[in-house]
Amino acid sequence: MVLAMSIQQQSFLRDTMRRLNLTREAFSSRIGVSRRALDTWLLPAESQEFRRMPEIVERFVSEILASAAHTSTQSVYSTSDLSITHEGKPCLLSVDQFSRGSAEALFRLADVMQPIARRQKISRVLEGAVLGNLFFEASTRTRVSFGAAFCRLGGSVCDTTGFTFSSMAKGESIYDTSRVLSGYVDALVVRHPDQGSVAEFARATNIPVLNAGDGPGEHPSQALLDLYTIQREFSRLGKIVDGAHIAIVGDLKYGRTVHSLSKLLALYSGIKFTLIAPAELEMPAHIIERIAVNGNVVEQTSDLVNGLRGADVVYATRIQKERFANETIEGYTPEFQINQALVNSVCGPDTLIMHPLPRDSRPGANDLGTDLLHDPRLAIFRQTDNGIPVRMALFASLLGVADQVPHSLRDASWKAPRFIGPDDALFHGMDG
Template identity: 45%
Template sequence: MSVKQFDRKDLDYIFAVAKEMQGMVRRIGTFDLLKGKILANLFYEPSTRTSASFTSAMERLGGSVIPINEVKYSSVSKGESLPDTIRSLECYADVIVLRHPEVGSAAIAAKYARKPVINAGDGVGEHPTQALLDLFTIYQEMGQIDGLTVTMLGDLKHGRTVHSLARLLTLFDVKINYVSPEVLSMPEEVINEIKAKNIPQQAYQKLDSCLGESDVLYVTRVQKERFPDEASYEAVKGSYVIGTDTLAKAKEEMIVMHPLPRVNEIAMEVDDDPRAAYFRQMEYGLYIRMALLALVLGKV
């Protein structure tokens, strides 16, 4: 439901299982750990990576998937409530993955469900499985998390990925930087949570102010769909663009991450830089979601 439910011991266990999944996929591709199990992918918002990632995770574990990616064609369009949809789907599935535009929707679903529910994003609230794969990416790429400086760049107001990652990072000895236009700054609620955990954090409007000290640069797109009108979006959409000139000022061992999709915030030529970790980040997400499915279904 939320990254707040995890401690470091939990993360160590999830990461260990994810590394086992990575090894098994690379050796044999698919296996029958979840044979006979069914996942319902219930997405009220558009999704490419998260939806495909959970589908791939379930099928590589030998299970099956009921894909519901176009909710407008389902009974929801007839006015069915979320609890009724969840209770209906669990008659057919063993686990439900839910993405919904309203904050708190996953908690409501879990309240009424008898089967496991995994939060795949609730509005501008949280995206806990993304935060887990992000943290796993940092661990795999950098070899550690303690002692790092993580800089989050872009739309920090609407970016549920950075909300969840910031909260998860409080379990480690890190420093967090925020770089955004003032109108897209990290919500005060998240800032206060980080402060309560005594994690150093600093806000900037220019990336050059903290790029040189950054070990991880986490880039987010400006989310057009979250803006009330076109003019508000146009005013900030091109605030930051990461190019090869940007990386020339960065540490050699730094990594660049992005939850994707990108629009124009990272230039294509950056893809060839070994520090560009965002596609490797997507692959790590497969192993994390395989681990979570196996864990919630009691197979690990």
């Protein structure tokens, strides 16, 4: 077969490298081409340096995939190994629902969604479907990201935010709320301050329910987009997830994003986890027990400077003050901040700086410093951009339209900017 358009070429090559667990350098050597040639095949079509992969190379890569014992011969677009269910229902409640294979199947589907997320293509596979966005806690990016992802597939969104505007303020149960709204919408995204509450919403309905954060519990879609970002960035940098050094910094006790991400990363092997937090905010023991598998090593420290040394990824989080109950925070001072001076002194040129956002940008805040804004190692906006294709992939899978997406694409009629933000790094948007 001949790949019809550049996004298919990019998806095909990215998927092959993921399945074979090869860096770009190793993959280019395996197929007998220069690293420079491979890089041009992975660029978006609008790049002046983009090149079409020769058909003979495509056939060779397909033969390598077919002969690899640990891979399948199915199409890059196949979703047969992607099933997101909980107790037999199409729901996303926890990252525990994913294996390494199913997570990477979701990422293959997210690759297909990239031209839609980048405003290059349009798909209407969810036309007529309605999403209920139920956020009982404040949210900006997660709520809008879920809504935008649904709309970009042709659906529409109904939003509600806060208990004040909910019938639950009148004493209505979660069961009643979920059952009633299920008669109005085709999928529910729920954020709730109480751990386990989203699972209660799911038990009351047969429509898809997605967990957008349940108190200090989990935030599975955030963890999935974080891992997807790490994989895409590592592909550009010539790294793989296995064997990486991941430093996680901040409120590890209440930070649901790091709980979910750590469990997903534990699906890989040989990872060094450096968990950096004051003693009062250390990662819960049950999470540490979960991630200390597959040859992974877990280190805990409150020493920010030494903890960051040699890290491939620095994942910072803000303090979750809304989760505290008469607790004090010793040792979490403005000096406990990841800023330009610290990154320059202890991090390498290819270190990836991430944050789930929002970050506290006020002067003196013990969070991710705003002076890193122009540093290309800062990936926080590439991270948020990746939330759209990942959440589109979740919706497409849960609503059973994933296989229709590649055949539904048509060109967008408007022109999107090449770089969304004026301060985006030079490679932002150039890597496919």
